[in-house]
Structure formats: structure tokens, C-alpha cells
Amino acid sequence: MSTTANIELDGKTYTLPTVVGTEQEKAIDISNLRAVSGYITLDDGYGNTGSCQSKITFIDGDQGILRYRGIPIEELAEKSTFVETSYLVIYGHLPNRTELRGFSDLLTKYQYLHEDMRFHFQGFPAGGHPMPILSAMINAASCFDTDLMNWHWGKRHEFDVYAARLLSQVRTIAAFSYRKSHGLPLIYPKKSYKYTANFLHMMFSMPYEDFELRPEVVRALDLIFLLHADHEQNCSTATVRLVASSQANLFASASAGVCALWGPLHGGANQAVVEMLEQIHKEGDDGSKFIAAAKDKNSGRRLMGFGHRIYKNYDPRAKIIKRACDQVLSALNINDPLLEIAKHLEAAALRDSYFVERKLYPNVDFYSGIIMRALGVPVEMFPVVFAIGRMPGWIANYKEIMEEPKSRIYRPRQVYMGPTLNHFVPIEERV
Numbered sequence: 413m414s415t416t417a418n419i420e421l422d423g424k425t426y427t428l429p430t431v432v433g434t435e436q437e438k439a440i441d442i443s444n445l446r447a448v449s450g451y452i453t454l455d456d457g458y459g460n461t462g463s464c465q466s467k468i469t470f471i472d473g474d475q476g477i478l479r480y481r482g483i484p485i486e487e488l489a490e491k492s493t494f495v496e497t498s499y500l501v502i503y504g505h506l507p508n509r510t511e512l513r514g515f516s517d518l519l520t521k522y523q524y525l526h527e528d529m530r531f532h533f534q535g536f537p538a539g540g541h542p543m544p545i546l547s548a549m550i551n552a553a554s555c556f557d558t559d560l561m562n563w564h565w566g567k568r569h570e571f572d573v574y575a576a577r578l579l580s581q582v583r584t585i586a587a588f589s590y591r592k593s594h595g596l597p598l599i600y601p602k603k604s605y606k607y608t609a610n611f612l613h614m615m616f617s618m619p620y621e622d623f624e625l626r627p628e629v630v631r632a633l634d635l636i637f638l639l640h641a642d643h644e645q646n647c648s649t650a651t652v653r654l655v656a657s658s659q660a661n662l663f664a665s666a667s668a669g670v671c672a673l674w675g676p677l678h679g680g681a682n683q684a685v686v687e688m689l690e691q692i693h694k695e696g697d698d699g700s701k702f703i704a705a706a707k708d709k710n711s712g713r714r715l716m717g718f719g720h721r722i723y724k725n726y727d728p729r730a731k732i733i734k735r736a737c738d739q740v741l742s743a744l745n746i747n748d749p750l751l752e753i754a755k756h757l758e759a760a761a762l763r764d765s766y767f768v769e770r771k772l773y774p775n776v777d778f779y780s781g782i783i784m785r786a787l788g789v790p791v792e793m794f795p796v797v798f799a800i801g802r803m804p805g806w807i808a809n810y811k812e813i814m815e816e817p818k819s820r821i822y823r824p825r826q827v828y829m830g831p832t833l834n835h836f837v838p839i840e841e842r843v
């Protein structure tokens with residue numbers, strides 16, 4: 413494998429070093445390209461550009477491989493929990509009993525919000541989408557914590573507390589956002605409940621009656637969180653790293669990540685998938701008409717939940733969620749017509765040359781909404797569930813950039829294509 417790359421520009425040859433990752437991924441290090449040649453690179457959408465070297469998640473999009481800290485997602489999905497996997501993603505190893513106990517105790521200790529935050533929830537209109545509320549309230553939570561307001565990278569020894577606080581409180585904020593938008597009384601977390609059970613409790617219990625925590629429901633939601641824990645430099649994680657690079661605090665970076673995740677091309681896709689399936693169902697279409705529209709560039713429609721920038725094979729998470737779908741709906745004795753429509757769409761698309769030629773397969777969002785629907789999660793909360801699941805990945809990426817000795821502020825260049833030099837014209841002389 414080459415250790416250098418030669419680029420010939422304007423009759424001169426420049427030799428640049430290459431970088432090879434532990435999984436043999438190859439890169440040309442262009443850190444000095446502009447200094448030596450005056451050229452920069454241009455890569456719309458960053459499809460060919462690595463922003464960092466990271467040790468958290470490995471994806472092989474052609475093989476459909478996803479590993480957190482080297483452990484295959486399939487093994488974690490079968491044997492681990494969201495909290496244990498969060499520890500793995502954030503700290504780089506599976507916790508021993510003492511570490512897991514300590515981490516869980518921190519999550520329990522910091523699960524409550526400052527009581528005055530209730531008033532902020534009052535300020536949002538009923539029916540407001542929970543994603544902007546989540547982003548705003550994550551930032552608001554930091555305002556109530558003077559230690560965090562005064563925290564800086566020189567105090568990185570305190571990071572664990574803020575990481576646990578964010579991971580625990582994101583669940584409480586999310587549940588409170590849902591309750592507020594539906595005019596329901598806020599339900600506080602219970603010390604005796606574990607992470608995911610507590611979220612369901614805060615979402616669906618009532619003052620006079622606790623929500624029935626069926627093991628199948630808790631396990632299914634915990635699996636959804638786990639499968640979303642990290643995914644290398646996706647749009648929202650790259651956003652978190654960009655904000656973190658200015659040394660803004662962890663909550664500010666996560667708040668920005670929520671905004672990026674909300675987009676329908678990203679974490680908002682799970683909500684868009686269910687809305688797409690509901691529309692197909694309502695129109696009595698078996699999916700054929702919708703697939704035809706999705707192939708037509710002028711239709712403005714896409715087969716939501718299909719396609720991926722990295723996976724040019726089946727998203728391994730989609731396989732796991734599809735299997736869990738069948739198990740959960742059967743356990744809950746639910747017959748959801750949307751699941752049948754989704755399966756028909758998948759089968760039809762995977763036989764269709766348009767999708768096959770473009771290597772468009774189901775991604776994590778294609779089936780996750782159907783499980784969440786079965787669990788009783790309202791559709792507008794789907795991207796919020798994604799954000800809770802992705803929080804350990806954002807925390808891990810923030811920690812990684814904070815601990816990188818040569819960490820620099822992210823500041824991409826550009827190629828200017830605007831007007832060349834001209835001058836101010838008084839309004840009297842303008843046409």
C-alpha cells in the first residue's frame with residue numbers, strides 16, 4: 413500500500429503522506445496541501461473527505477458491517493443493553509461490574525432536571541414538535557448548572573459527570589417535552605427503574621396509575637436505543653464535533669446535534685417512513701405507485717428509509733430491527749398493516765433495477781418506526797428516540813476531540829465563485 417501520494421499541479425509534483433487505518437481504510441493526508449501548493453480540495457457533501465481519525469465506530473458499507481469499539485452490532489444487540497453499550501461507546505471498553513454500577517448510579521443521580529425548568533416547558537405551545545423543544549431544553553439545562561457554565565477543557569477530569577448528566581437528562585427532557593405537548597402532567601423518574609423503563613414510565617404513566625412495563629416493550633425500546641448509539645461521522649455527529657471543536661460545552665454541542673438530526677434525510681426519516689406508509693395505506697396502494705413515484709426525480713418523493721451514504725448493502729441495523737418487529741408485534745398481538753406494506757415495498761424495491769443499480773437498501777429508519785408505533789411511541793417522538801439513542805455516540809465523539817492533543821477548531825475552506833472586485837454605487841446611480 414502506498415505510504416505517499418504524488419499530485420502533479422502546474423508542472424510541479426507534490427508528495428503527500430497517506431494514512432492507513434486499523435481496518436485498512438486508506439486516506440491521503442492533505443493537511444499541508446494548501447501550504448505547499450496553494451490548492452485546496454473540494455468535496456461537496458464530504459463524500460470523500462475524512463474529518464478526523466476516530467476509534468469509536470467502524471462501518472464497512474459494502475459488507476454491511478457495523479462495530480462499536482470493534483464489537484459487532486449483532487453481538488451487542490443480542491447480549492448487551494443500551495446503558496452497557498453506552499459505556500462501551502463512550503469509554504472504549506465493556507464495563508466490569510464495578511464500572512457498570514458506578515455508571516448506572518451516576519445516571520440515576522442525575523436523572524432529575526432543575527425544578528425551575530418546568531417553567532420553560534410551559535413556554536412552548538401545545539403541539540410543538542418535540543425536537544426543537546429537546547434541542548432548546550438541552551441548552552437550557554446547562555444554564556441551570558453553574559459548574560457546567562464554568563467548565564472548560566482544562567477540567568476534563570470532570571467530564572464523566574457531565575456525560576452522565578446529559579445521557580440521563582436527555583431522557584427526562586424528552587419525556588417532559590412529550591407530556592407538555594399533549595397537556596399531560598409531568599411524571600418524574602423513579603430511582604428503582606432502569607434507564608429505558610424509566611423513560612417509558614415518564615412518557616406513559618399517570619399520577620394515579622403506573623404504566624405497565626411489559627418486558628418485551630422495555631427490551632424492544634432498549635434495543636432501538638442501542639442500535640442508534642453511534643454511527644461514525646454522520647451528519648449530526650459531524651455537527652457535534654464541529655461545535656465541540658470551538659470548545660463549546662458538551663450540552664451546547666449535543667443541542668446542535670439534535671437540530672442536525674431532525675432533518676428528514678437523517679434522523680427525521682423514521683417519522684417520514686411511517687407517514688409514507690400511512691399515506692400508501694390510506695390510498696389503498698400496495699406500494700407500486702409509490703415506488704414508481706420515488707423513481708421519478710420530478711415527483712419530489714423518495715422511498716424514505718431506503719438508501720445510505722455509506723451502506724451500499726443492507727444496513728445491519730435494519731436486519732436486526734426487522735426481526736425485532738416481527739417478534740414484538742407477535743408478542744403484543746398486534747397486526748399492523750404498515751408492516752406488511754413495508755415488507756412489500758422492500759421486496760419490490762430490491763427487485764427493481766432503479767434501486768439495485770444505485771445500491772439502495774433499507775436503512776435503520778425503515779422498520780424502526782413500526783416498532784415504535786407498536787410500543788405506543790407517538791410518531792413525532794420517533795426522531796427524539798433516535799436522539800436519545802445517539803447521545804452516547806455524540807458524547808464519545810465530543811470526548812475524543814477534547815482528548816485529541818492536536819485538536820483544532822474545525823474551519824473548512826471554500827472556493828469563492830462570487831463577483832470579483834467592484835465598488836459601492838450610490839442609490840441615485842442604480843438602475
Ligand code: SDX
Nearest residue numbers: 643646677678679681714715716717718719720721770775
Ligand atoms: C440516517 O450517515 C449516517 O450514518 C446516517 C444514519 C445514522 O445512523 O446516523 O445511518 C441515519 O440518516 C439513515 C438515512 C435516513 N434517510 C432516509 O431514509 C431518507 C431517504 N434516503 C435518501 O434521501 C438518501 O439515500 C440519503 C440521504 C440517505 C443518502 O443520500 P446520498 O448519499 O447523498 O445519495 P444521493 O441523494 O446522491 O442518491 C444517489 C442516487 C440519486 O439518484 P441519481 O441522481 O443517481 O439518479 O440514489 C437516489 C438519488 O435520487 N436515491 C433515492 C433514494 N436515496 C437515494 N431514490 C429514491 N428513494 C431514495 N430513498
